[in-house]
Amino acid sequence: MSRPSQARPLRADAQRNRAKILAAAERVFAEGGPDASTGEVARRAGVAAGTVFRHFPTKADLLQALMKDLLEQVTADAAELATTGDPATGLFEFVDRLVRRTAANRTVVGLLAVPLSGPITSLAEVVGRLLTRAQEAGAVRPEVRRDEVMALLESTCQGALSGNWTDDLRDRTLAVVFRGLRAE
Amino acid sequence: MSRPSQARPLRADAQRNRAKILAAAERVFAEGGPDASTGEVARRAGVAAGTVFRHFPTKADLLQALMKDLLEQVTADAAELATTGDPATGLFEFVDRLVRRTAANRTVVGLLAVPLSGPITSLAEVVGRLLTRAQEAGAVRPEVRRDEVMALLESTCQGALSGNWTDDLRDRTLAVVFRGLRAE
DNA sequence: GGATAAGATGAGTGGCGACTCAGGTAAGCA
DNA sequence: TGCTTACCTGAGTCGCCACTCATCTTATCC
Numbered sequence: 001m002s003r004p005s006q007a008r009p010l011r012a013d014a015q016r017n018r019a020k021i022l023a024a025a026e027r028v029f030a031e032g033g034p035d036a037s038t039g040e041v042a043r044r045a046g047v048a049a050g051t052v053f054r055h056f057p058t059k060a061d062l063l064q065a066l067m068k069d070l071l072e073q074v075t076a077d078a079a080e081l082a083t084t085g086d087p088a089t090g091l092f093e094f095v096d097r098l099v100r101r102t103a104a105n106r107t108v109v110g111l112l113a114v115p116l117s118g119p120i121t122s123l124a125e126v127v128g129r130l131l132t133r134a135q136e137a138g139a140v141r142p143e144v145r146r147d148e149v150m151a152l153l154e155s156t157c158q159g160a161l162s163g164n165w166t167d168d169l170r171d172r173t174l175a176v177v178f179r180g181l182r183a184e
Numbered sequence: 185m186s187r188p189s190q191a192r193p194l195r196a197d198a199q200r201n202r203a204k205i206l207a208a209a210e211r212v213f214a215e216g217g218p219d220a221s222t223g224e225v226a227r228r229a230g231v232a233a234g235t236v237f238r239h240f241p242t243k244a245d246l247l248q249a250l251m252k253d254l255l256e257q258v259t260a261d262a263a264e265l266a267t268t269g270d271p272a273t274g275l276f277e278f279v280d281r282l283v284r285r286t287a288a289n290r291t292v293v294g295l296l297a298v299p300l301s302g303p304i305t306s307l308a309e310v311v312g313r314l315l316t317r318a319q320e321a322g323a324v325r326p327e328v329r330r331d332e333v334m335a336l337l338e339s340t341c342q343g344a345l346s347g348n349w350t351d352d353l354r355d356r357t358l359a360v361v362f363r364g365l366r367a368e
Numbered sequence: 369g370g371a372t373a374a375g376a377t378g379a380g381t382g383g384c385g386a387c388t389c390a391g392g393t394a395a396g397c398a
Numbered sequence: 399t400g401c402t403t404a405c406c407t408g409a410g411t412c413g414c415c416a417c418t419c420a421t422c423t424t425a426t427c428c
Contacts, residue, residue, distance in 0.1 A: 159339025180364030
């Protein structure tokens, strides 16, 4: 999920702490947004403040690592839908899942933020595959392009975050978007 | 645009300063987001820090006053479209304008934030009028409800903010949404 | 023009949060 | 088992920022 295998592998306790910190950070930032304090993360991870900074020299690094992990999970999810799912519904299924996930777990904030260009590109590629398959199956209008889908994805996730939508409102809102994508 | 006429009217210089502060705040928060400092607002308004706090006891009050003003402008714009515009295109025209405005001027962030319940309700009402007119003109599917339109509005504005869309991308993205709303 | 009080000023104050470091602890290894 | 050193600790530093207040200025009114 992380650790691109540096020179020496992390010591066992360090690995445990790193994982605890990331888990705590996910919860803390989900509740308090990106302005939540690293001190709170340390507290919840059951770790001293210095330990957080040993693993992530900067708060921004911590946020970035978090986002990277989340993005990779999402991308993996999309990739699976793109190979095993029904071509006609895979794209819609993916958007639906991501919006639900975003609403449940506020951390996906700033999902498409700037400094993750690598992971974002991977996601965009997988979404592109989902789109192509849907178009080949005749389920989505052919003139729709990948960047519109990404923009729509971003928009609906952001919307689901800031407004606190009911399940019903979410479904009806996505239904409008899906109708806009669908070939008649 | 503001001042619900309290007991005594503001002194002339105080009125000028209040206006300068709001104008500066709009620029500052547009550039730096809601985390920009009130000190910077004071500096740009050419006013001492204390003066800002005399007019707005709290940073939150300042933000709220700003949002209220902006919302009122937007609502007035919508209201005009709802009376003088073409019923079939008024709603689409309004969404398009608001998204453009949001992209150009980041301040509309958190447009639909919590503590503005009054002004937001007015906007929602006017949007409801635009929607009804469009539906009566046969331009929008009859089962679409006001809250979906508001949710879509919020989403696309947020999207236009965080992603930095090109004009072309914005048009294509909105086109998808509009197609989803439109009756065939 | 002079009195009066609303308003402006700007050097504080307090608190918070990101980040540091000197010293202690225990993994990993022979 | 003992050594080495990566790692952890947590009190402390530093800077920033919202907010205050004693003092000065000036709009308003007669």
